[in-house]
Amino acid sequence: MSTIVIGLSMGMLLFLLAAGLTLIFGMLRVINFAHGSLYMLGAYLAFQMVSVTGSFWAGLVAAPIIAAIIGALMERIALRPVYDRDHVYQLLLTFGFILVLDEAVRIIWGLEYKQMYPPELFAGAIEMFGSSVPSYRLFIIGFGAAVSAALFFMLDRSRYGMIIRAASGDPEMVRTLGINVSLVRTGVFSFGAGLAALGGAVAGPLFPIELGMGFNIIIDSFIVVIIGGLGNIRGAVMAALLIGMTRALGYSYAPSWVDFLTFILLIGTLILRPEGLFSRKGRTA
């Protein structure tokens, strides 16, 4: 039972990252290499808020907002000038962000590991089906499910979602219809950055907060995005849960092979269905 809970919570975390990556890719055709750094930044920001205010919830709210502002600045200042160039340049820029963001974190918070604690409400463990499960993990599952439900509702039902989906498909046409597409781009990048930081803030109490955490999770997120299908957000949910469960099962049965298992999934996907396990034609966001 606890394996399933760990797997689901891991999957939810990965989904928060993969959703941001997918949205940004769908809208901007940019793979954001710095997504892991934003996740790490989110964890540090949440840690800072907790040590200042003493409230976990303040961190959970503040970290994504600050990261979203940083994301908006990144898009405005650096990415906007290079949209008309080859996509490689945009990817390289986000790689440059990794170096700068990591250095900024190193300057501000130093090299030591930081520790965050779950909020008191979810500090304990719950008995479920005869095994004890940390209630914070359950909170992550519930929170992640709520966020993804809200996300899908926004994308499918709201006017903003409609604009994002339309602009992902044909930005020129949407611009002709009188919508400020460059503002939509900034918004989507900023929103994705916020989602990554939200993931980081939620992950804070689970893992030690350190400089390498961004890179560790970004590789898994990339694998999720590839397995799920490029730019396919529904695929990303399934793939995130698949990778999360694989990791959790791996940790409990074959700990030293965990990393290989995810790669076997990745390579298997590429051989069987290079376009992604959960891909459907003609759907991007």
Place this chain on the structure above:
Amino acid sequence: MNAQRFLALIVAIIISVPLLFPGGHNIGLVNAILIWSIFAIGFDLVFGIAGMLSFGHAAFFGVGAYTLSLLTMRMGWDFLPALGAAGVIGGALALVFSYFAIRVSGLFFALLTLALSQLIYIMAGTKLRMLTGGVDGIAGVPRPDLFGIDFYDDGNYYFFLLALFVLALLISGLIRISPLGQALKAIKSNEVRAEQIGFNVQRLQRSVFTISGIYAGVSGGLLASLIFYVGPQMLHWSTSGDVVIMVLLGGMGSLFGPILGVAIFEIMREWLSMQTSHWYGILGLVFIICTIGMPKGIAGLIIQLWDRIMPGGKS
């Protein structure tokens, strides 16, 4: 004199610093520049000519370094055959990578090469710890033993590296003007059209990726022997990032550009890391500004300035 020759002159001056100013302290720096240049020249064949952005070259570089170290230290091989083996293994790994990575195109190629090289990095640290020495790496990697020359002297080793550097540059120059190079440029500018003309796009891409892996393997082996050490850091993704930065900084797709990029990167590393421990962040800022401001790198900038100063002498 045209702009290309001017670039060649700059490169020639940089690499001949130890000849012009013998007995200086710059010899170690120039040796490092020569080795990283071989890596960057090979990387640019994939990145600048074929237009494939790989974030996995650290794997070939590091595996080359481990191959040379293990063959010379554990198996008692001579240096030169071991260096050849480093290239062969680097190229073979690149070929294996390419079978998976070329299935996806464009940006996802970068993600996949990154993920695969990370797998190699993890393997070297865990499963192959017996072989690779884990995080400690292997110390005491030897240098060549040829003609009775003492290559443990940096000044003598310089000539060995210079010879290999010139060879690497020549081969890369030949590939660029060869039918293979021309076909790759065609694929870069329009993959669909190249395929319709009748090129076997994937096979050509695999070939150049493998050649580039050989370059990376050889240069990795050389770096291990220069610093007498090989560690997992060489396999780390940031090594892939470094070579990307070097090539882009210097000017992708030009023969001499990557070498200029390496020189500037190494001089920055040498100088900035003395001033501040945060040099990598500064490097990131420089990289961002260069990516926005000068997409053709320093070589592109020099060519542009040259053509403005010397109109009519177009390169």
